[in-house]
Amino acid sequence: MLGAIEAGGTKFVCAVSNRSLEIQDRVSIPTTTPEETLEKVFSFFDQYELEAMGIGSFGPIDVNKASSTYGYITTTPKTAWKNTDFLGQMKNRYNIPIGWTTDVNAAALGELEKGAAKGKSSCVYLTVGTGIGGGAVVNGEPLEGFGHPEMGHVLVRMHPDDDFEGICPYHKNCLEGLASGPALEKRYGEKAQNLTNKQNVWEIQAYYLAQALMNYTLILSPERIILGGGVMKQQHLFPLIRKEFNSLMKGYVNTPDLDEYIVSPGLGDDAGITGSLILALNELD
Amino acid sequence: MLGAIEAGGTKFVCAVSNRSLEIQDRVSIPTTTPEETLEKVFSFFDQYELEAMGIGSFGPIDVNKASSTYGYITTTPKTAWKNTDFLGQMKNRYNIPIGWTTDVNAAALGELEKGAAKGKSSCVYLTVGTGIGGGAVVNGEPLEGFGHPEMGHVLVRMHPDDDFEGICPYHKNCLEGLASGPALEKRYGEKAQNLTNKQNVWEIQAYYLAQALMNYTLILSPERIILGGGVMKQQHLFPLIRKEFNSLMKGYVNTPDLDEYIVSPGLGDDAGITGSLILALNELD
Numbered sequence: 001m002l003g004a005i006e007a008g009g010t011k012f013v014c015a016v017s018n019r020s021l022e023i024q025d026r027v028s029i030p031t032t033t034p035e036e037t038l039e040k041v042f043s044f045f046d047q048y049e050l051e052a053m054g055i056g057s058f059g060p061i062d063v064n065k066a067s068s069t070y071g072y073i074t075t076t077p078k079t080a081w082k083n084t085d086f087l088g089q090m091k092n093r094y095n096i097p098i099g100w101t102t103d104v105n106a107a108a109l110g111e112l113e114k115g116a117a118k119g120k121s122s123c124v125y126l127t128v129g130t131g132i133g134g135g136a137v138v139n140g141e142p143l144e145g146f147g148h149p150e151m152g153h154v155l156v157r158m159h160p161d162d163d164f165e166g167i168c169p170y171h172k173n174c175l176e177g178l179a180s181g182p183a184l185e186k187r188y189g190e191k192a193q194n195l196t197n198k199q200n201v202w203e204i205q206a207y208y209l210a211q212a213l214m215n216y217t218l219i220l221s222p223e224r225i226i227l228g229g230g231v232m233k234q235q236h237l238f239p240l241i242r243k244e245f246n247s248l249m250k251g252y253v254n255t256p257d258l259d260e261y262i263v264s265p266g267l268g269d270d271a272g273i274t275g276s277l278i279l280a281l282n283e284l285d
Numbered sequence: 286m287l288g289a290i291e292a293g294g295t296k297f298v299c300a301v302s303n304r305s306l307e308i309q310d311r312v313s314i315p316t317t318t319p320e321e322t323l324e325k326v327f328s329f330f331d332q333y334e335l336e337a338m339g340i341g342s343f344g345p346i347d348v349n350k351a352s353s354t355y356g357y358i359t360t361t362p363k364t365a366w367k368n369t370d371f372l373g374q375m376k377n378r379y380n381i382p383i384g385w386t387t388d389v390n391a392a393a394l395g396e397l398e399k400g401a402a403k404g405k406s407s408c409v410y411l412t413v414g415t416g417i418g419g420g421a422v423v424n425g426e427p428l429e430g431f432g433h434p435e436m437g438h439v440l441v442r443m444h445p446d447d448d449f450e451g452i453c454p455y456h457k458n459c460l461e462g463l464a465s466g467p468a469l470e471k472r473y474g475e476k477a478q479n480l481t482n483k484q485n486v487w488e489i490q491a492y493y494l495a496q497a498l499m500n501y502t503l504i505l506s507p508e509r510i511i512l513g514g515g516v517m518k519q520q521h522l523f524p525l526i527r528k529e530f531n532s533l534m535k536g537y538v539n540t541p542d543l544d545e546y547i548v549s550p551g552l553g554d555d556a557g558i559t560g561s562l563i564l565a566l567n568e569l570d
């Protein structure tokens with residue numbers, strides 16, 4: 001059996017599957033302290049005979065195998081989890097191979113194997129929710145280098161009608177600081193889900209997201225860009241983003257048809273756990 | 286023997302080497318028309334018994350193996366070369382495996398194997414010259430997806446002291462439009478090499494390049510960023526770029542020490558031809 005954890009800031013989804021990735025059992029555990037949460041994680045997995053495991057974790061995390069803190073959740077704003085040796089504790093408990101990457105890299109992998117990027121060898125997965133986080137797959141592998149991508153914090157140009165200062169604690173008006181759910185709420189004094197009919201809100205939002213997508217395209221040249229997370233529930237954002245993307249890119253690079261290029265997740269909320277199961281499977285190759 | 290071409294807009298460098306990448310012979314051929322240039326390329330390689338070849342080409346080029354124009358130079362501003370089946374003509378002449386990527390991807394590969402990123406598995410190579418072009422290696426492989434990176438055209442925020450409109454024919458004030466050699470020349474009325482002592486010029490230049498490097502870092506997380514090309518002969522730009530990078534990034538992601546992270550090419554002008562020889566070698570694996 002394969003085990004997988006999609007470790008999010010709000011909840012941990014744990015699942016087990018066979019090698020065909022058919023999920024046999026799953027559980028959702030609230031993210032409280034490492035002690036409390038991991039105890040419940042252990043109780044779940046202890047029931048099964050696991051061959052390998054995959055973890056897609058919230059972060060920032062250390063993915064650098066040469067580093068002494070490889071496998072740690074590092075400088076996260078969730079203070080109880082700062083400097084937690086998450087992978088090490090899992091390895092101590094289960095002496096099996098464990099794949100390890102970010103939650104959004106795992107989601108990108110899931111979408112590539114079974115979702116909106118099926119049959120491709122590269123994609124970007126961006127979640128626009130409480131924060132903005134991005135992961136990618138290149139040549140079939142989760143994208144990592146010195147560390148992992150943090151695509152939500154790219155710098156964008158201000159929209160001429162927007163003078164919001166931004167809420168990113170590091171960069172103020174980076175993409176996350178301007179276009180995350182809480183940024184919309186702060187700027188307009190209402191939850192993002194209540195702004196649906198305010199056309200100007202979404203034109204500005206599309207302008208920021210399209211700039212980020214242009215940069216991802218110019219730098220990574222992925223075959224698909226998948227946009228998930230709460231804010232992207234506003235489906236009317238997709239055509240606005242495609243239009244802005246076109247008017248920014250001015251035809252400079254070839255992309256797939258934009259209706260196929262900039263898309264919703266094919267796996268809905270299961271991208272991350274699916275990708276984490278694939279990480280487990282890849283450990284067995 | 287291995288053959289390699291670094292195909293640039295001004296000149297083609299052709300070389301042959303043994304499998305240890307020791308160059309045995311090389312020649313430089315002006316880039317005129319495809320007929321004229323390729324005839325001289327053929328004369329050079331016809332002298333040797335080649336096992337495999339590698340080409341790092343100016344572009345844009347088609348690197349998508351599923352495409353009917355794979356191996357073509359496509360929408361290049363050098364009109365004589367538009368829609369030229371460069372790879373096809375080489376394959377017709379020499380019935381051997383031929384590796385094919387962009388000039389800057391080849392340079393990144395050369396720097397990774399033998400230059401400033403030796404021992405790493407990822408790097409970005411950016412040339413700041415007549416244009417601004419970037420390539421990358423991820424997991425030891427040149428970065429490609431639907432197409433190839435065009436990192437020189439990322440969007441940047443305008444410096445408050447700069448109201449230059451930019452010269453990119455597509456985007457006006459993208460990075461290339463603001464920070465290439467000809468952009469400097471147009472803005473200040475003097476060739477970039479004559480602006481050495483104008484402190485304000487280089488502070489603005491560093492601001493633009495640092496934004497691009499921040500985006501590359503957030504999106505790709507490379508282990509090294511190598512900056513080459515004519516404009517980077519201004520060595521004093523390096524500390525300015527590192528300083529701007531720090532003040533933009535605000536410590537949000539871990540990088541190697543910036544003195545080791547943002548560096549000059551280790552191979553000087555030989556990065557591209559070296560990388561193209563490695564492409565040839567990789568065809569034999």
Ligand SMILES: Nc1ncnc2c1ncn2[C@@H]1O[C@H](COP(=O)(O)OP(=O)(O)O)[C@@H](O)[C@H]1O
Nearest residue numbers: 129130131181182191192193229230231233234
């Ligand atoms: N239908 C919606 N339209 C716009 N924004 C939404 C919608 N649903 C949720 N959001 C916003 O998305 C954010 C939550 O993102 P979500 O992806 O659901 O969770 P998280 O990022 O915490 O995993 C909140 O800021 C919320 O206001």
Ligand SMILES: Nc1ncnc2c1ncn2[C@@H]1O[C@H](COP(=O)(O)OP(=O)(O)O)[C@@H](O)[C@H]1O
Nearest residue numbers: 414415416466467476477478514515516518519
């Ligand atoms: N020492 C220098 N300082 C600043 N700019 C330079 C210097 N040398 C060349 N350049 C500029 O670099 C550009 C040429 O770039 P280069 O990399 O040499 O060629 P190319 O990009 O055509 O291959 C020109 O715009 C030139 O003004």
Ligand SMILES: [Zn+2]
Nearest residue numbers: 153168171174
């Ligand atoms: Zn930020």
Ligand SMILES: [Zn+2]
Nearest residue numbers: 438453456459
């Ligand atoms: Zn441009």
